[in-house]
Amino acid sequence: MNIATQAAQIGLDWDTRTGAVTVPIYQTATFRHPGLGQSTGYDYSRSGNPTRQALEGGIARLDGGARGFAYASGMAAIANLLLLFRSGDHLVVTEDLYGGTCRLFDQILVQYGLSFTYVDTSDPEAVRGAIRPETRALFVESLTNPLLKVADVAALSALCRERGLLCIVDNTFLTPYLLRPLDLGADVTVYSGTKYLSGHNDTVSGLVAVRDQVLADRVYFLQNSVGAVLGPQDAWLTIRGMKTLSVRLDRQQENAGRIAEWLARHPRVRRVFYPGLPDHPGHELLARQARGFGAMIAFEVDDKALVERVLLNTELISFAESLGGVETLITFPQVQTHADIPPAVRERLGINDVLLRLSVGIEDADDLIADLDQAFGGGSQRPGPGNR
Known part of the structure; x- marks a missing residue:
């Protein structure tokens, strides 16, 4: 079954x-x-x-x-x-x-x-x-x-x-x-x-x-x-x-894939971690062993000053710890979820001062991308029918 x-x-x-x-x-x-x-x-x-x-x-x-x-x-x-x-x-x-x-x-x-x-x-x-x-x-x-x-x-x-x-x-x-x-x-x-x-x-x-x-x-x-x-x-x-796990995750994964692709094209993003992207080192392995890539995204921005601006200026996306809910959340692992890891270890692993983590929810993907875009300061390519 x-x-x-x-x-x-x-x-x-x-x-x-x-x-x-x-x-x-x-x-x-x-x-x-x-x-x-x-x-x-x-x-x-x-x-x-x-x-x-x-x-x-x-x-x-x-x-x-x-x-x-x-x-x-x-x-x-x-x-x-x-x-x-x-x-x-x-x-x-x-x-x-x-x-x-x-x-x-x-x-x-x-x-x-x-x-x-x-x-x-x-x-x-x-x-x-x-x-x-x-x-x-x-x-x-x-x-x-x-x-x-x-x-x-x-x-x-x-x-x-x-x-x-x-x-x-x-x-x-x-x-x-x-x-x-x-x-x-x-x-x-x-x-x-x-x-x-x-x-x-x-x-x-x-x-x-x-x-x-x-x-x-x-x-x-x-x-x-x-x-x-x-x-x-x-x-x-x-x-x-x-009871609604499958319905939620199907939508969350679809949203995450679109958002990850948008972030990968953004001029202020220097790196995106999402296994659904073909260039992710674990993409082929997860494609073989699992039926999807999940709905978590991590990404690095190009300036640590941009971290606070993004965190505090999203309107739909909540700056909050935890993940996996129907609402999209964003957090800063270095000072929140991973603060108990020694600083030298965090830096070696790449949990640095420009890394943000996004838990993608079930909202409309275009709305989420537009929210991220305005939090970044606008000016990037907007989502639309031609680039979904």
Whole structure:
């Protein structure tokens, strides 16, 4: 069954008693037992809640996993997964990953004896070279934040199997609608459900799908023990958002492609990072492994003075953190999403003082391009029927 259909049907068959087409919000902390030593299958909402379970089953089906898990945020999901490891373990990690993940690894988890090596995960040989005897996992972003490098998930998963490592893929930018890492051999996928999956900038959530049932049982033990679970109201909002995932992403990708082409022609833009452009280094790989290129764009302007002007003068596009919602957002990674990465590392990676990141929404593409044009100061080629 097509993923678009599966997403639209999440929760549809949950309430067989009434036939409700939307899963109810089970806003309860506890459940009454039918008798001594008996259970309805639900005892306490930290351990299991029907609304959350509908969401967890939904993400498992979309990703092709044995089981899914929903957390209070994407960071809570990652933190819970890292409890699979113990003091002395080492992980190989994408070098230009989200700054909050870097903060979790380098400022918190190192205190508990974990160690991390950051490499360019778009280069499988660089990953191979970083593996040590104590390495236990690879943590990779399928499409990196913010530089949009493309990971060869199939090759990296094969490398992990060869070396006995877990392959954990943060697939937030692509979602299972565009890429299913578990189908390519990965063990775990993790998402900030706040982003494309929820899609409306109205809730915070984290989602995980696990390919193997034995590993899924370990993850459930950690989820239940730590308790950073998603509440039923936010689970319902995430389900509601996921139902329109395909429709939103189709429109967002179409818009992103047009905007990326417009930026590539702009005289004040010196570089555009978007895998949908044919000259992007990962274009052919992503075309083979995924069904689309996503709706995130990064670009460098030719003068750092232009950064503030663009950020503060867009009218439709909001200057805000986060991404993946129906509204188009623009942000400045150096001082916002990636501020926790050391300055020298940011500069080496290219997260510099002229780099902007654009999360493209579902608005009319011509309106978005016109907004960017006036924020730049006008004078560039306007979109029209002849240059779509």
